[in-house]
Amino acid sequence: MTCGSDITTKGCCTPASERDVPVAQADSGVHSASEVSSATLEGMIALPGGSFLMGTDYAEAFPADGEGPVREVTVDAFRIDRYPVTNKRFAEFVAATGYKTEAEQYGWSFVFWSHVPKDRFYEMVEDTVAAAPWWCKVRGAYWNAPEGPGSNVLKRGDHPxxxxxWNDAVAFCQWSGQRLLTEAEWEYAARGGLEQKLYPWGDKLRPNGEHRCNIWQGEFPKVDTADDGYAGTCPVEAFPANEYGLFSITGNAWEWCADWFDTAFHRAATAATRINPKGPPTGTGRVVKGGSFLCHKSYCNRYRVAARSSNTPDSSTSNMGFRCAL
Known part of the structure; x- marks a missing residue:
């Protein structure tokens, strides 16, 4: 199969869905704690904010992504979801509002090739991405049928x-009374109080030989040995939380942030604009952070805390999710 005109690559691990018919983009919104249910607040952690060193000058980083230079950034106190939004929580939103995701509106989404049933592959896959043929355009794939028609999330309520x-994530936030995190808030939270470490727990990917996140093991994209126990998404509590009590902050599924993506905007920042930075005023892609179960050092070493990527706001894939802030 060849790449269709509406399929491109954007960033490293997530293909962009350049749809033929645009859907109006939502406003990221700001809410106060008084507008949020007690159940939602109970699932959040209050962080004090403060100054931290954002970005990295790590030798194996991706300078073209705008990961560096290291700079001091300050964020105000905020609340953050302990977990990424799960299938169970998103189902509550859909049940309450009747919301249809963009994947449902357009009728398709991107699924990783090995997750499409082998006996139905040529029936289900309409197209693949030329630059990343492991990404398949699957008609009928959406949040409640993540591998396409015939699949479901009945046993994955606690998965992201x-x-x-991005537009779907913002719509959820408008319902829940929350908002998406800025990239600076996300990185501050993910670091868990550690300074300039590669991962939320330190500099070693597997301290004492233990897996700390859900990423790819084996030869990407052909063989996933699932040595960490998972060959796709996993429960949000499958691995230990960071020092701030946040689970699944790296690996598992990419997390949308509020900011437009730019590789150089922050380089021109002043001391004043490094206080609660919100990224550039316009752009074509939104920031995603944290990596996913498909990240592997040989191809997409972006499960590091400072790593970043992007995708268009209407794109959806089987490895992109989100968590909320307040």
Whole structure:
């Protein structure tokens, strides 16, 4: 199969869905604690904010992504979801509102090739991405049918919801009374109080030989040995939380942030604009952070805390989700 005109690559691990018919983009919104249910607040952690060193000058980083230079950034106190939004929580939103995700509106989403049933592959896959043929355009794939028709999330209620676009994530936030994190808030939270470490727990990917996140093991994209116990998404509590008590902050599923993506905007920042930075005023892609179960050092070493990527706001894949802030 060859790449269709509406399929491109954007960033490293997530293909962009350049749809033929645009859907109006939502406003990221700001809410106060008084507008949020007690159940939602109970699932959040209050962080004090403060100054930290954002970015990295790590030798194996991706300078073209705008990971560096290291700079001091300050964020105000905020609340953050302990977990990424799960299938169970997203189902509550859908049940309450009747919301249809963009994948449902357009009728398709991107699924990783080995997750499509082998006996139905040529029936289900309409197209693949030329530059990344492991990404398949699957008609009928969406959050509640993540591998396409015939699949479901009945036993994955505690997995991060995927196949949600940035616009879908913002719509959820408008319902829940929350908002998406800025990239600076996300990185501050993910670091868990540690300074300039590669991962939320330190500099070793597997301290004492233990897996700390859900990423790819084996030969990408052909063989996933699933040595960490998972060959796709996993429960959000499958691995230990960071020092701030946040689970699944790296690996598992990419997390949408509020900011437009730019590789150089922060280089021109002043001391004043490094206080609660929100990224550039416009752009074509939104920031995603944290990596996913498909990240592997040989191809996409972006499960590091400072790593970053992007995708268009209407794109959806089987490895992109989100968490909320307040």
């Amino acid at each position: 919801v995927v196949h949600v676009s």
